[in-house]
Amino acid sequence: MTKISNNGFILIVDDNPTNLSVLSEALASEGLRFRVAVDGESAIAQAERNQPDLILLDVQMPGLNGFETCRRLKANPVTQKIPIIFTTALADMDSKTKGFSLGAVDYIPKPFAQEEVIARVRVHLRLKQLNEFLEQQVRDRTAALQQAQVKLVQQEKLSTLGELIAGIGHEMNNPINFITSNIPPLEEYIGGVTEILQLYQQEYPNPTAKITTALEDWDLEFILQDMVKILDSFKLGTERIRQVSTSLRTFCRSDSDTKVPADLHQGLDSTLMILQHRLKGNGDLPGIEVIKKYGTLPEVNCYLGQMNQVFINIIANAIDALDEAINKGKMSNKIPQIQITTEINSQHWVVIRIADNGIGIPERLKQRLFEPLFTTKPVGKGTGLGLSIAHQIVVEKHKGTMEVNSQPGIGTEFKIAIPSVSTTV
Incomplete structure (x- = not known):
């Protein structure tokens, strides 16, 4: 028995x-x-x-x-x-x-009857134990299924994001290369036309009435000066698009099978570039100030594409929190800010802190932030998988730690710590 x-x-x-x-x-x-x-x-x-x-x-x-x-x-x-x-x-x-x-x-x-008492008691004690065992098995299987779901979603998101960004990068490169390669000859042609017009003005100082009228209508001097400024704008614009293209390629770097030494500052900057449109002011929403306090970091042995996914989830959540605080009128006396700090701790781990000065997270919700499918956002605005995936990437894939500190009305800070190259076997 x-x-x-x-x-x-x-x-x-x-x-x-x-x-x-x-x-x-x-x-x-x-x-x-x-x-x-x-x-x-x-x-x-x-x-x-x-x-x-x-x-x-x-x-x-x-x-x-x-x-x-x-x-x-x-x-x-x-x-x-x-x-x-x-x-x-x-x-x-x-x-x-x-x-x-x-x-x-x-x-x-x-x-x-003593025998009957003992028999019935033993049966129901055993049934209770079996029931508790089955309930624990259900909890364990449910947790395992949730983790498997998170992994599948993570892999699907990375795959989809990689394909999307690769397609965007490819489509951007052709027109950018076309524009960039044509700016120097266009600049040369404009310079040549300007020189010829100036020679005409010197050789024929008394133009006909028709030419004089045309010069007044078009304001030739202004046009010649403005064309140079337009060309400079083209150069700045194409350089900006090149930076975005580089940031996209860096953000979605294909290294999912092997860890490689990488510069996490480059990943953070690429993420900020991709989210730049949300950091700028939009209508009634003021712009969000980003304060970067980067320390001197070694290269970190990591899956950079996955670490970038961690960064974009946390920074995007910080932007959401600040937008919510602004919409609720709780930022009237302070400038919306996101502060990113990096350093090496005493254990020679790389530490990254991403903090906002938004509305903060209540203690009762903070304990559940990394649970799969849990979200504090309204229905339709959050899947409850972003932070769960981020936590899994940091803790399981990189053997690091991820913590959250928050005070309602003051703000929220996420602290990520992962081993550097020197401590990774």
């Missing part, structure tokens, strides 16, 4: 000393621990303080009878899962039906 754990105890509830003696002797003979209560009120109080593995409950007691005691125990979340076996001389079907409807698991008839 399977051995029953002796860590817990059985609560015997009966007002009859003879019944208590018989039940106590039966349980003691099998080495089972037990406690005694002589009425329903004390039984409920004991069960709330220290939950027993099983309750043997007499039906016919003065004051609070067994049925009412059972009903109250099952109505209390603290005690509702404790198996209850009624001990009673009532053998009619109505009494048994009432007991089962209240949540009892079995009946032991009086007078007691």
Whole structure:
């Protein structure tokens, strides 16, 4: 027979000393621990303080009878899962039906047969253990399925993002190369045309009336000066697009199979470039100031594409928090800011802190931020996977740590720490 754990105890509830003696002797003979209560009120109080593995409950007691005691125990979340076996001389079907409807698991008839008491107790103790084991298995499997779901979503997001950015980069390169390669000859042509016009003005200082009218209508001097400025704008614009293209390629670097030494500052800057449109002021929303306090970091052995995904999730969440604070009128006395700090700690790990001065996160929600499918955002605005994926990337893929510190009304800081190249085997 399977051995029953002796860590817990059985609560015997009966007002009859003879019944208590018989039940106590039966349980003691099998080495089972037990406690005694002589009425329903004390039984409920004991069960709330220290939950027993099983309750043997007499039906016919003065004051609070067994049925009412059972009903109250099952109505209390603290005690509702404790198996209850009624001990009673009532053998009619109505009494048994009432007991089962209240949540009892079995009946032991009086007078007691010791063998029957032990057999029924052992069966229900074993059933309780099996039920607890199954519940734990369900929790473990549910957690495993959630983790698997997070991994699948992460892989899909990275794959989709990589394909999207690769396509955008390819489409951007052709027109940018075309514009860039044509700016120098265009600049040369404009210079040549300007020189020829100036020579004409010198050689023919007295143009015809038609030419004079055209010069006045078009303001030739202004046009010649403005064309140079337009060319300079083209150069600045193409350089900006080149930077964006480089940032896109850096952000979605394809290194998912192998860790490589990488500059995390470059990843952070690429992420900020991609999110630049959200950092700028838009309509009634003021711009968000980004303060970078970069320390001197070594290259870090990491999956840079995945680390960039961590950065974009955290920074995008910080922007969301600041936007929410602004919309709720809670930023009237301060400038919206995101501060990014990097350093090496005493264990020679790279530490990255990303902080905002938004509305903060309540303590009751902060504890669940890294749970899969949990989100503080309104329906339709968050999947509850971003921070869960980020936590998984840092902790599981890079053997690092990820913490959140937040104070409502002050702001939120995410702290990431991962081993540097020198500490990674």
